[in-house]
Amino acid sequence: MSAVPDAPLFQPLYRQIAELITRSLDGGEWKPGEAIPSELELAARFKVSQGTVRKAIDELAAAHLLVRRQGKGTFVATHSEERTQFRFLRLAPDDGSAERLSRKFLDCRRMRPSAEVAQALDIPGSQAVLQVRRLLYFRGAPVVLDDLWLPLALFKGLTGQRLSEYEGPLYGLFEAEFGVRMIRAEEQIRAVAADADAAALLEVGPGAPLLSVDRVSFTYGDRPVELRRGLYDTRSHHYRNRLS
Amino acid sequence: MSAVPDAPLFQPLYRQIAELITRSLDGGEWKPGEAIPSELELAARFKVSQGTVRKAIDELAAAHLLVRRQGKGTFVATHSEERTQFRFLRLAPDDGSAERLSRKFLDCRRMRPSAEVAQALDIPGSQAVLQVRRLLYFRGAPVVLDDLWLPLALFKGLTGQRLSEYEGPLYGLFEAEFGVRMIRAEEQIRAVAADADAAALLEVGPGAPLLSVDRVSFTYGDRPVELRRGLYDTRSHHYRNRLS
DNA sequence: GAGTGGTCTAGACCACTGA
């Protein structure tokens, strides 16, 4: 039994290079949206061939840590762009229209994590977290009620004031102001009956069926940095998923 | 306006090779589970370098059409193996245990497709379809109620008799006996209230919240070949999804 | 035109599998 069950001892060179580049990203050597050095520069820096650097970057681009743009360079991925906004929000209107969404901040409070939250975020129960509640509107109607839990240590200075001013995706705010970048996430989806609170906020009948989406988001090195519980009204929207 | 909006005119060589290999797969030159020719053989056959064949196979392996096995060869992917059974069934027990599942065939009837079914399968309303209903059990308890619609033309000879005898994943049966291989699928997920039928079959209360999963499955060339509507009891299971 | 990523080749060697 090992904590990392499938970690081979000897990694190919391109994976070691990918690891070095990831560490530079984690360390903030290049900021989201910026270009990283060219393949030839990186090859010189790491004393390997351009082909090996290419393969390393291929991996990181496949994992959406980097974005390649032919003729321009390779860039650090960011959540602040239109193109990537719906990578983590998988809700779409049934009629296929491209609705603009708006966000309404409801609440932000500092608290001790519940056992469940502490376990999901892999922090001791003594370490404080922020709980944030907000609503998402499609075409003016509330569709998503989100509760977020964030380790306070990583989001020092995050206030309700700041959240109520901000417009745009939360993950954009997190990466720009706190240097916390979401790389991947795991979701658990269930059908639940709306409780009184959720029913009132989402403007559905009490007990109405809602989609419950529990998400844990991870940053570099698979460190969990956000727990999120969303309740989706799926009367005229659906969660879309592609299996491949 | 074009039917295929993002099809570039000039494809790189490795993509043309990938297309040729895909056509051979579609045509049945190699059967699921079998090995395809080695990279060097394919390179000779297509008059390109091994590296170009490698890149073509890389693409097809990433799309799960092929499976590479170092030292052994490259194999046609199949749905009849343990490893791939849960690629399309994303339901997992909350407690993380590895439950064996069993299937119970309920019904199979030939019918005219509804407008909705005909549109999803991209067939004329005059072309008959098969409707199949079945239950999935985890640890002896019913958890999934599935309705499937299949174009009759592709599944000639499929009978309730055959379905009730068969044990194993349906997609394994489809590829082995009808040469219809599922490559990818798109799902739309909603929360709904159980109707009387579903409540009785899934042993939940009437009106209980259920996960509704609509799936369209595609074979080679993005041709839709199955519509499926599943109702999941998520009281002790969840739909798992990885965002990346 | 210079600089970037993208493709293609040829060859050497490594790692794994199975007879």
Next chain:
DNA sequence: CAGTGGTCTAGACCACTCG
């Protein structure tokens, strides 16, 4: 051991972007 896929290199040329 031979045969397979996996890695790494070096070099040539293509396609795209931008000044």
